[in-house]
Amino acid sequence: MWWIYALLSALFAALTAIFAKIGIKGVDTDLATAIRTVVILILAWAIVLFKGSNQGISGLTKTNWTFLILSGCATGLSWICYFRALQLGKVSQVAPVDKLSVALAIVLAVVFLGEPLTLKNGIGALLIIAGTLVLIF
Structure with a gap:
């Protein structure tokens, strides 16, 4: 079942690149990222509230909070860089290079998580x- 969500994630990531490339034309990429973030914030909290998952917030540990905040910071920085790259380059080049994160995640999971x-x-x-x-050079 996990692979269905992974494929949907890939589809939505592809759509993100296309929609973003169209949406950032003539727009400051930091502003575009901020707008995108607000939309995601509203959508994510709507899902949490709809499912009733917000009750689990009191059970979060200091470690949970620390690493979720660090993950959020990394995500924000990734989006800022991604939007700037999209503004400067072609989707057909930027999106695949962005997926280098997959290989980096494998290496980091081995080094830091012991996978x-x-x-x-x-x-x-x-x-x-x-x-x-190949895509870069």
Whole structure:
């Protein structure tokens, strides 16, 4: 079942790139990111409230808060850079290079989370890195 959500995530990420490229024409990318963030904030909280998930907020630990805040900061910085890259480059180049994050996530998961590096994951990461280099150069 996880792969269905992963495929939907990929679809929405692709649509994000297309919609963003059209939407940022002539707009400061930081302003565009701020607008996008407000929309996501409203959508995310609407889902949380609809599902009743907000009751779990009291159970969050200091570690939960710390790493969720760090994740939010990383996401915001990623979006700011992504929108600027989209404004300067082609979607067909920027979006695939952005997906280098997949290979980086594999490496970081091995180093920081102790996840095993399987041959399949290693080869996949190397292919993503190779593809990124082809697109850049």
